[in-house]
Amino acid sequence: MAKKYQVHYNFIFVHADGKQLQEAVDILTKANVHPVYGDIFSLTQTKEAMDKVAKGRNKGKI
Structure with a gap:
């Protein structure tokens, strides 16, 4: 589907680990x-x- 619409996406997998969650927050904030x-x-x-x-x-979460 992404190829059809010429869009790109990435997954971020994290553990319940403070350091890794902070890295994810930093990436998403940036x-x-x-x-x-x-x-x-x-x-x-x-x-x-x-x-x-x-x-x-609906658009987004309800």
């Missing part, structure tokens, strides 16, 4: 990588949130 958040729902809106996920209309 590259200005940050998570994408979708809509925020309360627990009382769980059904609406799951409906949105099921329809594939």
Whole structure:
């Protein structure tokens, strides 16, 4: 899929090790990588949130 869209990606695998996790933080910070958040729902809106996920209309995490 990446080749089809001419994009590149990398994986970073870490252990629950403070030194390695700090190295990962440094790499991600330097590259200005940050998570994408979708809509925020309360627990009382769980059904609406799951409906949105099921329809594939969310961007990022819900």
